[in-house]
Amino acid sequence: MSSTHCFTEFSKQSPKGILVIYGNLLYKLLKGTWFLLFLFIKDFSKITEETLGYIYLGIAVVLLLFLFRAFLLYKNFQFKIAEGHFVLKQGIFKKTDTSVSLDRIQNINFKQNIIQQLIQVYEVSIETAGSVKTEIAIKALSYERAQELKSQILLTSPSFEDDSEMLEEKPLLKISVLELLKVSLTENHFKSLLLFLAILIGLYQQVKDLIKSLGKTADFDSYFGEGAAVIYGSLVLITIFLLLLIVIGVLGSFVRVFLFHFNLTVFVKDQAFEINQGLTTKKSILLKKEKVQSITISTNPIKEKLGISYVVFKQAISGKVVKKKYKAIKIVGCKAAQVAKIKELLFDTEKLEAAEKHHVDGYYKTRMYFRSSIVLFLFNLILYISFEELTLFFWNILLIPVFGLLIHLSFKKTFYKFSRDLLLLGSGSLGTHYSYLPFFKVQNIEMKQNIFQEKRNIVDLVFQTAAGKIKIPCINKDKAVEIYNYTLYKVENSTAPWM
Amino acid sequence: MFKNQQIEQLPAIEELTFKGIQKAYLKVIFIHLLLFFLVAFAGLFLLIRYKLQEDVLAYESYLYLGVLSVFFFVLLILIVGFSKRKYALREKDISYKSGIFLKKITTVPFSRIQHVEVDERPVSRIFKLASISVFTAGDSSDDLEIKGIKKTEALQIKEFISQQINE
Numbered sequence: 001m002s003s004t005h006c007f008t009e010f011s012k013q014s015p016k017g018i019l020v021i022y023g024n025l026l027y028k029l030l031k032g033t034w035f036l037l038f039l040f041i042k043d044f045s046k047i048t049e050e051t052l053g054y055i056y057l058g059i060a061v062v063l064l065l066f067l068f069r070a071f072l073l074y075k076n077f078q079f080k081i082a083e084g085h086f087v088l089k090q091g092i093f094k095k096t097d098t099s100v101s102l103d104r105i106q107n108i109n110f111k112q113n114i115i116q117q118l119i120q121v122y123e124v125s126i127e128t129a130g131s132v133k134t135e136i137a138i139k140a141l142s143y144e145r146a147q148e149l150k151s152q153i154l155l156t157s158p159s160f161e162d163d164s165e166m167l168e169e170k171p172l173l174k175i176s177v178l179e180l181l182k183v184s185l186t187e188n189h190f191k192s193l194l195l196f197l198a199i200l201i202g203l204y205q206q207v208k209d210l211i212k213s214l215g216k217t218a219d220f221d222s223y224f225g226e227g228a229a230v231i232y233g234s235l236v237l238i239t240i241f242l243l244l245l246i247v248i249g250v251l252g253s254f255v256r257v258f259l260f261h262f263n264l265t266v267f268v269k270d271q272a273f274e275i276n277q278g279l280t281t282k283k284s285i286l287l288k289k290e291k292v293q294s295i296t297i298s299t300n301p302i303k304e305k306l307g308i309s310y311v312v313f314k315q316a317i318s319g320k321v322v323k324k325k326y327k328a329i330k331i332v333g334c335k336a337a338q339v340a341k342i343k344e345l346l347f348d349t350e351k352l353e354a355a356e357k358h359h360v361d362g363y364y365k366t367r368m369y370f371r372s373s374i375v376l377f378l379f380n381l382i383l384y385i386s387f388e389e390l391t392l393f394f395w396n397i398l399l400i401p402v403f404g405l406l407i408h409l410s411f412k413k414t415f416y417k418f419s420r421d422l423l424l425l426g427s428g429s430l431g432t433h434y435s436y437l438p439f440f441k442v443q444n445i446e447m448k449q450n451i452f453q454e455k456r457n458i459v460d461l462v463f464q465t466a467a468g469k470i471k472i473p474c475i476n477k478d479k480a481v482e483i484y485n486y487t488l489y490k491v492e493n494s495t496a497p498w499m
Numbered sequence: 500m501f502k503n504q505q506i507e508q509l510p511a512i513e514e515l516t517f518k519g520i521q522k523a524y525l526k527v528i529f530i531h532l533l534l535f536f537l538v539a540f541a542g543l544f545l546l547i548r549y550k551l552q553e554d555v556l557a558y559e560s561y562l563y564l565g566v567l568s569v570f571f572f573v574l575l576i577l578i579v580g581f582s583k584r585k586y587a588l589r590e591k592d593i594s595y596k597s598g599i600f601l602k603k604i605t606t607v608p609f610s611r612i613q614h615v616e617v618d619e620r621p622v623s624r625i626f627k628l629a630s631i632s633v634f635t636a637g638d639s640s641d642d643l644e645i646k647g648i649k650k651t652e653a654l655q656i657k658e659f660i661s662q663q664i665n666e
Binding site: 316442443444445446447448449450451454464465466468469481484485486488489491492494498499 | 509510511512513591592600601602603604605606607608609610611635636637638642643
């Protein structure tokens, strides 16, 4: 690739960047003030002509000011590569100079949100090892510039190989719209529904708070109360309501899957996966092999029939005190051959397949029965306190077998296997999950035993990794101690970097 | 087939001799608990005095008795649990165990430690005690903290671990 642009001098983003920055600023403004807008629309008729004029003028001034701010932000955002460092200058009043040594740059990712897609620029984010604050994002670069910047950084960085020819390779995985439809249909719609309800409740609270501050709580509550009473009264309405929930659940799954996984392609290069996906925000992630802490391969009965499963990579993020320290990267619609290829690239699973499968102690089932009876009890208690309607307790007839079935499945699906380097944990209830964890990635290990477990000489074993924990429940203590010692031995003798 | 050979050579956690924490720390626990319950009692007193209705006042003594019995119950658990708090240091890792009803043992290999911290809290300082915490890249709530060891020892352990990490 011939370099037409040199980054040794300070350069700015593409001028289109003003639009991107402006869009971001407006989005933030809207997020902070949407309820004012809501009020404005609600009381539109009551506002006099004169005040309306002032309000429009005010909005226009604010919009102009933000445009000016966006322009200044753009003007003051400069970067260059010099003396083995990536240097970034930014800020209007508070000037910030950031300088990152090139060999500490770990990853360069491209991203496109909807504005960036429309005006065809890419956001380039630079991930570094070490300090938290050195996450650098350049909001708008043309594709060529972005590629050039990437290759120039990577060329000088010893930890990277040139990857310019990578895009011509055949992708490991490419998901068409049809396949994505299949994936959406077979998602856990119940989960989608819960997510939707959570968003709805959040919104409801926000609106309620707003109305409360205006002193109209009573109206609002009675409005919802009446609605609830009507629904409660009629069987037809309940059926419609349930059907509606199902439709929302299914739709939710479609939205979720298409939003995150649209146009999913996975390329394999020497030591990394390149994953591209997303509808409104396109993401391109370079996932390096050694940063993967563990992977989980999941499927459910229907997906299994169609021969697809999804893979979640759990990746450690550099930086010490970030709140959420790891990110999980999910890819969907993998066929068996692709799953096998991914496993093969990351770990040596051959010996693992032949290893003996160990199931967990029967106490695990007892414990789940115990815990779910507490949940059921609380559920009934709440029902009893909030409604004095005895028919509601018929829900138990439905719930108890469902709980029983889930526990039975969960017990049957929980197992573990291990080879010299790798631990495999099976879990799941309706779905089936297989988690793979190389022993040397473990950060610390814990063994837990309550008094009931003590009688049966069993323990829970918890592996803590840089990307969440993995737990083997209720296994024989002697076995657990063996694994405990072996894990420590592997960790303490490994010289390979865990990240 | 590999593991029979390998396991035999492995250093075994169950054969490790664990060391109890300093006896003086029991006093620290007692003082902490006392302070907590004094506040609770004061709160209860004020509540009874100014807020509660007449009919509840009849049960005043029961309320105090209730809180008092909770105090003794917690104290008992802490005293019994105290003797279970033990730690051990090896060449390449540090372990801590505790718990009566839920026994726990955690081991952190030095090679995964990101940093070590020695804390002296106000009450502990009176007895020249300190706590040592190690942090890994895992979830910090599940890393290891040993409370109630001598300050000099805590500093020694910290020094030892730092040396091991840098090697």
